[in-house]
Amino acid sequence: MKHKSLFNRVLLLLAPVFLLLTASVSAEPTKLTFLHFNDIYQLSGVKGNGGFAELSTLIKAEKARSPNTVVTFGGDLISPSIMSGLSKGTEMIALMNAVGTDIAVLGNHEFDFGPEVTAERISESTFPWLGTNIFDGAGNVALGAQSAMIMEVGGFKVGFFGILTPETVFLSQPGKDIRFGDVVGTANAAVKALTESGAEIIIALTHLDLAKDEDLTEQVEGLHAVLAGHDHVAATFVKNDVPVMQSGADGIYLGVLDLDVEWIESRGKKRLSVLPSWKMVATRGVTPDPEIKAIIDNYEAALDKELSVPIGKTAILLDSTRGTVRSTEAAIGSLISDAMRAEVKADIGFTNGGGIRGDRLYDPGTVLTRKDILTELPFGNVTVLLELSGADVKEMLETGVSKVEDVAGRFGQVSGVAFTYDKALPSGARITEVTVGGAPLEMDKIYTVATNDYIADGGDGYAVLKGKKQLIDASGGTLMATTVMNYIRDMDGINKVPGGRITEK
Structure with missing residues (x-):
């Protein structure tokens, strides 16, 4: 191939004007x-x-x-x-x-x-x-x-x-x-x-x-x-x-x-x-x-200078490895969901484990930087606030565990809600118990849910969220990474992340 610019070598973009090319002649054996x-x-x-x-x-x-x-x-x-x-x-x-x-x-x-x-x-x-x-x-x-x-x-x-x-x-x-x-x-x-x-x-x-x-x-x-x-x-x-x-x-x-x-x-x-x-x-x-x-x-x-700013110290182990955030309750997933819920004062915080990408362990005593948080949340997603019925909340949670055996990215990390599921049950009917703020989920009640704009638009299989009323949409949302950084600073580091949110039978 002649080493000219690509567009000098392009013969055709499937436009009729280019159909007047002369017929090809036989080429010599060529690699x-x-x-x-x-x-x-x-x-x-x-x-x-x-x-x-x-x-x-x-x-x-x-x-x-x-x-x-x-x-x-x-x-x-x-x-x-x-x-x-x-x-x-x-x-x-x-x-x-x-x-x-x-x-x-x-x-x-x-x-x-x-x-x-x-x-x-x-x-x-x-x-x-x-x-x-x-x-x-x-x-x-x-x-x-x-x-x-x-x-x-x-x-x-x-x-x-x-x-x-x-x-x-x-x-x-x-x-x-x-x-x-x-x-x-x-x-x-x-x-x-x-x-x-x-x-x-x-x-x-x-x-x-x-x-x-x-x-x-x-x-x-x-x-x-x-x-x-x-x-x-x-x-x-x-x-x-x-x-x-x-x-x-x-x-x-x-x-x-x-x-x-x-x-x-x-x-x-x-x-x-x-x-x-x-x-x-x-x-x-x-x-x-x-x-x-x-x-x-x-x-x-240029990036290192921008990202080396410390955010806060973690007193607990944070595990963002792929297998953890996509299959079980993870402290770092709970932290991110807590930050989102606090940011918009929602009843529930919810994010997909597949959006947490650091794939590493942070030992107790680690000082987290901007770089760490952006490594974990690299997609540029923002926090949105939805209104969902209790029935929609249950379907959202069901979606999160519907492919847990495949370690799928849709697995949900949660805040303000606790649930029990049994993966031996059919997909879509695995949730056996749900509480919100310590009270049983009411199917007809309206709850506010903080989540990311990606799954709010139906991404990762969350069709239940698409088209739901958005009290804060993507244009008015804050970058998730910024939300988490601010939350860690406001809490003076990560001293404790309450557990007991997701229970597998």
């Missing part, structure tokens, strides 16, 4: 290389693995090996992280631009700060974002994303389309005007359009459950590769003659997919031969690209 990564949330990686500077080194090395390369990204970038809680992901776009990303598909986390921020981040990118099945109210591809593209790579016309999981409606905050098209139906239409427009090789960039990627290989004719994201799996396999690659998460690996492509003529007929090979290259121990590392160092120095 096309796709350098793929996905689901990256940190500038410097995690625990010595990953990082944009290390990825850049590997990308440059692979480009030197194979000149016909395309750098692809499988979605989930601008959130969650400590920094994005403040910046809404501007630094992540800057690094993606700097490492030479060629094309990307939107992930669910691109919508964590709402569709307006999604559009801003897309506009800041020097590479195109694909959103083939993401539509606005008028039925157009939304927010400045592209439906599909064709690039000339090594003399071949390579077509790309991008599919995002429709579950983004529940996983993030795309807004009421964004609609997600059917995965397989949209993919088939995209392949047809790309083929009719001259594409010889067709690549699906996806952000789906891996099982859905497999479905694409079975139900969509004409695919040559699926470059995926979402499940944080580092794996490549071939199914139905289509290679599927996903490169883990956090830049721990760079996936390298080579396609040896050749037009073969036999008995007057031509057919395209595509032979895949691949490898996963670890970033651990790789020498960082100094130019990229300098950019990262500048961002992190």
